Amino acid sequence: SIRRHLRDRGFDVEEVEITGELQEMVERSYVKWCKEVGVPAERLEDKKRFWTLLEWVAEKPKIREKLVKTGWKSWKQKWREKAFKKRFQKD
Numbered sequence: 001s002i003r004r005h006l007r008d009r010g011f012d013v014e015e016v017e018i019t020g021e022l023q024e025m026v027e028r029s030y031v032k033w034c035k036e037v038g039v040p041a042e043r044l045e046d047k048k049r050f051w052t053l054l055e056w057v058a059e060k061p062k063i064r065e066k067l068v069k070t071g072w073k074s075w076k077q078k079w080r081e082k083a084f085k086k087r088f089q090k091d
Contacts, residue, residue: 037067054083 003013018026031044034053043052057064061084068075 037064051083051086054079055086058083058086 003015006013027049030049034044034049035041039053039056043056046052057068065080068080072079
């Protein structure tokens with residue numbers, strides 16, 4: 001994990017819960033980034049934005065999969081398969 005990687009290099013890593021104004025700023029930044037990479041704005045209005053992005057990637061994986069964090073181990077181990085299953089269940 002990134003936490004272990006940083007700790008192994010001498011960083012003091014503290015896990016915290018993001019709430020309030022900071023959470024809102026993170027959400028706005030995430031939505032802005034999604035729009036910048038091409039996710040249609042209307043698809044980001046739902047509170048299930050995480051799935052929206054995964055489904056959007058699954059629509060054109062050869063083009064969009066590179067936008068998923070390459071260091072996100074659970075993408076390949078878990079979420080990639082779930083995103084594709086969910087995508088094809090809709091069709």
